[in-house]
Amino acid sequence: MFDAATGGYAELTVDAIDQRADTGPNSRRLADGLKQRHVVMLSIGGSIGAGLFVGSGHAIAEAGPAALLAYVFGSLLVVTVMRMLGEMACAMPDSGSFSTYADKAIGSWAGFTIGWMYWWFWVLVVPLEATAAANILNSWLPDVPVWQLSVLVTAALTIANLASVKNYGEMEFWFAIIKVTGILIFIGCGIAALSGFVPTVHLTPWQTVTGHGGFIPRGIAPIIGALLTTMFTFLGTEVVTIAAAESENPAREIGRAITSVVWRISLFYIGSILVIICTVPWNDPELTRMGAYQAVLQRFHIPYAKLITDGLILVAVGSCLNSALYTASRMMYSLGTRKQAPGFLTRTTGNGVPARAVMASSLVAFVACGANYLAPKYVFDALLSTTGAIALLVYLVIAVSQLRLHKRLVAAGPLKVKMWLHPFLGALVVLLIGGAFVVMVLSEDHRREVVATLGCCAALAAVGYWRQRQLKARATRMTR
Known part of the structure; x- marks a missing residue:
């Protein structure tokens, strides 16, 4: 990577990264406030969002029982990419994670581009998750308008993120415990019911899977389309490599998280999808109307199925919203330390919190919330489409x-942590992601979001490349 200070290309060392994190008059180190239990639960619960409880129903409705293949393929891709990310993150932990590594591997323009794209994605996640949380709370508190609840939820989590990184870790710890417990109970109930151990529940899993047009009722194309839904659902797994940089032993914690990603993804996602497709026919409108988890729980005759599901979704949404503010602020902080964002954003509080980055990210998130409620629907939809394929883009950059x-x-x-079958498996990942982009561009259902994402990425890349050329020219003048 070109280094403007030296006029050359910097060597990759951990010390060099640490020095970069401390440069600038307003910079301070982030606090090492996350404990081992925080990082462990972050690694387990970080990939579990509301998409598993609700979005899985839409994926199954789109591709039929064969949506399982999309989740299996997506799981394999995520596990492989996380292994690649783990190799880099253990060697050089950094709050900028893959953005920092792209900076060093490809060029500062690449780190600039993917860093700001990732930040933009998480900023737009805030109004989505805040609205989802507000809608659930409004069903319990009908006298309070949805927009007020949305603002209150966002403000509360912003304050929590401003306090200390320990607050973020503690909240995510309990969020993760609730999510994991709920999923394990759901899968356990599914195994018991499908095995015939519940006398009041009579299910025919084979007929449910194959009796409504077969296992692949709508062909191959919808499976590939469902892949975009699954990739969006999996995005967040990589957050642990960002958060672990604020723990006492980042390399150790990242290594543990990466090595456990296989069983986490397999158990939570594949296990849940198997229970769903064996219980509810893929063409049952309840899958999309009420969500997959609620539809299954009602088939099991579980009392208060809606209340239980709403509670789980609220916890998942709160977790995602909390992580969105945290991740956006840390990415912005990292961009600032690399001179790819205004330097004042690297200023931290006495607790080691990049408060200005938190406030700046929250401010943009509040503006996006306003656009969601006040502007015509197509305005926010257009903004959201610019991050529709961000998951594949992030994975491509990591690979x-x-x-x-x-x-x-x-x-x-x-x-x-060492990548398996290097470089062949990594090259295969690049080819598969490239192929997925091509297929999605050719698909009318996903063309708009892929084109919008790549268009936004191209604009940022142009700015980043121009900035890189300016720094190089300035450094050349200084050496003369």
């Missing part, structure tokens, strides 16, 4: 970065 950094990482010392 390319690892392929280019691997030799330098090995030369720096023994790797705590």
Whole structure:
């Protein structure tokens, strides 16, 4: 990566990254406030959002029981990409995570582009999740308008993020425990009911899976379309590599999180989808009307199924909203330390919180909330479409970065986490993601969001490349 201070290309060392994190008159180090239990539960619960409880129903309705294939393929892709990310993150933990690695592997324009794209995605997640939380709370508190509840939820979590990173970790710890417990109970109930151990529940799983047009009732194309839904659902798994940078031993915690990602994804996602497709026919409108989890619980004759599901969704939404504000602020902070965002955003409080980055991200999120409620629907939809394929874009950048950094990482010392079958598996990931982009561009259902995402990415890349050229020219003048 070009270094404007030296006029050359910086070597990859942990010390160099630490020095970059401390540069500038307004910069301070982030606090090491996350404990081991925080990081462990972040790694377990970070990939569980409301998409599992609600979005899975839409994926199944789109592709039929074969949506399971989309989740299996998506799981394999995520596990592989997380392994690649883990190799880099264990060697050089950084709050900028893959944005920092893209900066070093591809060029500062790439780190600039993916960093701001990722920040933009999480900022837009806030109004979505805040509205979802407000709608649930409004069903319990009908006298309070939805927009007021949305503002209150966002403000409360902003204040929590401003207090200390320990607050974020503690909230995510309990959010994760509730989510994981709920999923394990759901899967346990599903196994009991499908095995015939519940006398009041009579299910025919084979007939449910194959009796409504077969396992692949709508062909291959919808499966590929459902992949975009699953990728959006999985996005968030990588947040642990950002958060772990604020723990006492980042490399150790990241290593543990990465090595456990296989069983986490397999159990929570594949297990849940299997229970759903064996219980509720894919063409049952209840899957999209009330959500997959609620539809299944009602088939099991579980009392207060809606209340239970709403509670789980509220916890998942609160967790996602909390993580959105945290992740956006840390990415903005990292961009600031690399001179790719205004330097004043790197200023931290006595507790090691990048308060200005938190406030700036929250401010943009509040503006997006206003657009969601006050502007015509197509305005917010257009904004949202610019991040529709962000998951695939992030995974592509991680794969390319690892392929280019691997030799330098090995030369720096023994790797705590090493990518499998390098470079063949990494190259396969790049080809598969590229193919997925092509298929989605050709699909009318997903063309708009993919084109919008790539268009926004191209605009940012142009700005980043221009900035890189300006820094290089300035450094050249200084050396003369």
